[in-house]
Amino acid sequence: MAVLEIGINKPLNKVNMLNQSITAVKGIGGETAEALAEMNLLTVKDLLEHFPYRYEDYRLKDLAEIKHDERVTVEGKVHSEPSLVYYGRKRSRLTLRVLVDRYLIQAVVFNQPYLKNKVNLNETVTITGKWDQHRQTITVNQLYTGESAQNKDFEPVYAVKGKITVKGIRRFIKLAFSQFGNEIAETLPDHYMTAYRLMNRRDALQIMHFPSGPNDMKQARRRFVYEEFFYFQLKMQALRKIERENSHGIGQHYELARLMKFIDSLPFSLTDAQKRVVNEILADMKSPYRMNRLLQGDVGSGKTAVASIALFAAKTAGYQGALMVPTEILAEQHAQSLTSLLEPFNIRCELLTSSVKGKRRKQLLAALQSGEIDILIGTHALIQEEVEFKKLGLVITDEQHRFGVGQRRILREKGESPDVLFMTATPIPRTLAITVFGEMDVSIIDEMPAGRKAIETYWTKPDTLDRVLGFMEKELSAGQQVYVICPLIEESDKLDVQNAIDVHAVMSHHFHGRYEAGLMHGRLNSEEKEKVMTDFSQNKVQLLVSTTVVEVGVNVPNATMMVIYDAERFGLAQLHQLRGRVGRGDKQSYCILLADPKSEVGKERMKIMTETNDGFVLSEKDLELRGPGDFFGRKQSGLPEFKVADMVHDYRALETARNDAALLIQSEEFWTKEEYLPLRVYLQEQGVLEGEKLD
Ligand code: ADP
Numbered sequence: 238m239a240v241l242e243i244g245i246n247k248p249l250n251k252v253n254m255l256n257q258s259i260t261a262v263k264g265i266g267g268e269t270a271e272a273l274a275e276m277n278l279l280t281v282k283d284l285l286e287h288f289p290y291r292y293e294d295y296r297l298k299d300l301a302e303i304k305h306d307e308r309v310t311v312e313g314k315v316h317s318e319p320s321l322v323y324y325g326r327k328r329s330r331l332t333l334r335v336l337v338d339r340y341l342i343q344a345v346v347f348n349q350p351y352l353k354n355k356v357n358l359n360e361t362v363t364i365t366g367k368w369d370q371h372r373q374t375i376t377v378n379q380l381y382t383g384e385s386a387q388n389k390d391f392e393p394v395y396a397v398k399g400k401i402t403v404k405g406i407r408r409f410i411k412l413a414f415s416q417f418g419n420e421i422a423e424t425l426p427d428h429y430m431t432a433y434r435l436m437n438r439r440d441a442l443q444i445m446h447f448p449s450g451p452n453d454m455k456q457a458r459r460r461f462v463y464e465e466f467f468y469f470q471l472k473m474q475a476l477r478k479i480e481r482e483n484s485h486g487i488g489q490h491y492e493l494a495r496l497m498k499f500i501d502s503l504p505f506s507l508t509d510a511q512k513r514v515v516n517e518i519l520a521d522m523k524s525p526y527r528m529n530r531l532l533q534g535d536v537g538s539g540k541t542a543v544a545s546i547a548l549f550a551a552k553t554a555g556y557q558g559a560l561m562v563p564t565e566i567l568a569e570q571h572a573q574s575l576t577s578l579l580e581p582f583n584i585r586c587e588l589l590t591s592s593v594k595g596k597r598r599k600q601l602l603a604a605l606q607s608g609e610i611d612i613l614i615g616t617h618a619l620i621q622e623e624v625e626f627k628k629l630g631l632v633i634t635d636e637q638h639r640f641g642v643g644q645r646r647i648l649r650e651k652g653e654s655p656d657v658l659f660m661t662a663t664p665i666p667r668t669l670a671i672t673v674f675g676e677m678d679v680s681i682i683d684e685m686p687a688g689r690k691a692i693e694t695y696w697t698k699p700d701t702l703d704r705v706l707g708f709m710e711k712e713l714s715a716g717q718q719v720y721v722i723c724p725l726i727e728e729s730d731k732l733d734v735q736n737a738i739d740v741h742a743v744m745s746h747h748f749h750g751r752y753e754a755g756l757m758h759g760r761l762n763s764e765e766k767e768k769v770m771t772d773f774s775q776n777k778v779q780l781l782v783s784t785t786v787v788e789v790g791v792n793v794p795n796a797t798m799m800v801i802y803d804a805e806r807f808g809l810a811q812l813h814q815l816r817g818r819v820g821r822g823d824k825q826s827y828c829i830l831l832a833d834p835k836s837e838v839g840k841e842r843m844k845i846m847t848e849t850n851d852g853f854v855l856s857e858k859d860l861e862l863r864g865p866g867d868f869f870g871r872k873q874s875g876l877p878e879f880k881v882a883d884m885v886h887d888y889r890a891l892e893t894a895r896n897d898a899a900l901l902i903q904s905e906e907f908w909t910k911e912e913y914l915p916l917r918v919y920l921q922e923q924g925v926l927e928g929e930k931l932d
Pocket residue numbers: 505506507508511534535536537538539540541542543662686687790792
């Protein structure tokens with residue numbers, strides 16, 4: 238742990254004032270404080286920073302501009318006597334017709350029967366509520382009689398809990414503000430305030446709680462978005478710096494001349510993007526720090542080539558390398574391609590999976606321990622206890638997010654402190670990459686090898702299967718092969734989805750005597766799987782009906798078409814991965830999505846698939862449509878929560894904040910200047926830095 242010179246030990250008055258208990262606010266007593274504590278509001282600061290989650294917009298609007306289901310405030314004349322209907326004991330519905338500009342609409346008020354006598358024919362009313370465009374009806378939340386009865390344009394709406402009401406919290410915040418408003422100090426360094434013309438903290442807080450015009454609100458929000466991201470990134474960047482400086486990694490002094498020879502021997506020349514990431518990786522390996530790097534690259538962008546270069550470099554530096562992949566099929570494939578690339582250079586690659594057993598396994602493990610094996614490729618079998626390396630220098634894991642964090646750590650611990658490279662073909666949206674992997678270095682291959690043809694993707698309803706079969710026939714008769722992907726293996730009661738076994742039966746029947754159809758799914762044992770895959774890659778089988786087992790890394794360049802059943806059930810990132818199995822040769826490839834999504838979002842997703850082949854664009858879109866929680870699986874995502882900022886929509890601010898924080902953390906001034914003391918204190922409070930305790 239880095240020891241922090243915190244600087245001068247003077248009391249930080251302004252911070253302390255706001256750090257007082259919430260009962261310091263005149264008008265908030267013990268009982269209220271208890272209820273507020275239930276909401277995690279303990280100090281004056283907590284209360285002042287309890288931001289509204291939305292605003293009620295009371296500005297009058299033209300109904301023509303209001304979308305269905307939107308909240309709206311309108312002013313109009315009561316056009317009919319209100320009619321009141323009771324149902325049940327306490328429930329009632331009051332209906333009235335209101336003339337708003339040139340529209341005659343209906344207003345419905347639930348459970349406020351007393352309003353019947355308050356609104357009169359021809360009287361002006363201001364109503365706020367949800368607009369049902371189809372029924373031309375507003376379900377009323379608030380109704381005032383008389384013109385411009387509402388004198389505010391916006392009203393903040395807060396999350397509340399237990400005894401605390403929204404009105405209550407508004408009042409408490411007002412009390413806190415009038416008593417402590419002048420104690421609100423600036424928390425961002427001047428430099429950024431000026432550079433981005435940010436509103437000062439006090440004014441911004443005031444506007445968040447007591448909103449004025451929409452432009453002010455936007456500026457206030459912008460300030461807090463930056464503040465939240467900046468503080469978050471400050472922490473991440475500090476962690477990263479400490480991790481780097483305290484990781485006693487190994488400097489792998491590879492032989493450049495031999496490495497260049499190897500690179501020249503590859504059957505292609507590297508793309509610029511590949512060259513760039515190779516340089517980034519080699520620099521890490523050579524440095525005495527431990528590499529902790531994420532390599533992102535779309536399917537087919539040539540990550541495996543990059544991996545082989547890094548492994549080669551490790552070998553020339555006198556170290557062993559390991560490549561860990563999620564499935565046996567993939568392990569076998571990688572073992573094959575790496576062996577063919579590296580064996581001519583006298584580098585010994587071996588495959589270790591759970592199907593390597595008995596004597597062969599013993600020999601393999603012994604050879605690994607004695608250092609005869611240079612590169613070991615395998616599945617999670619690599620991290621079993623019995624597996625011991627002589628001198629492990631580089632660990633590469635492919636499709637990293639499929640491994641648990643624990644598994645990755647174990648593998649890392651097998652070496653002294655080996656360099657670690659995580660590779661993923663799931664393009665992680667930049668926004669998430671810089672938050673979730675904030676403490677990692679990220680390399681991106683954002684360029685495809687030249688000459689690749691974009692896959693043409695079509696979306697069609699399942700009832701057009703006949704035409705799809707015709708299309709398949711065309712590809713097959715041209716000597717190409719086809720994947721057919723289904724979401725499940727067997728019929729399930731719960732889900733009405735096509736299953737691989739049924740679809741296989743259909744395909745076998747349809748193409749009977751002309752083309753062979755193979756069946757691949759997760760319940761086959763590894764020999765069966767291997768046989769099917771071999772048959773397919775040797776073109777003994779022309780059609781492969783499969784579940785998503787083929788998703789990762791499988792390489793059969795002669796396959797030019799993929800049909801995906803129930804495509805709406807897959808995430809965009811996964812569909813893109815699947816689609817990446819075709820388009821690996823020089824022929825035009827196709828992907829057919831059979832889907833009948835019901836929701837707008839579902840339709841949108843299918844449409845996007847047909848419009849872009851760019852994995853990063855898709856993943857950003859996926860994130861936008863589904864939200865970050867869904868993207869990584871709920872809860873376990875470990876994504877930070879921001880009060881005001883939104884990672885997806887404010888990602889530019891996130892990038893800016895990240896760059897600013899990274900530069901600042903690297904700078905000399907940050908650690909010495911008085912100006913940055915509060916930020917250093919913050920890092921200390923967050924447990925990132927150890928230092929003398931402040932009193
Ligand atoms: P990824 O692992 O990123 O999906 P691969 O490394 O499997 O991609 O590469 C996909 C295909 O492209 C392979 O057949 C590989 O030989 C080829 N390839 C890789 N890099 C290049 C390049 N720079 N130029 C041409 N072909 C390349």
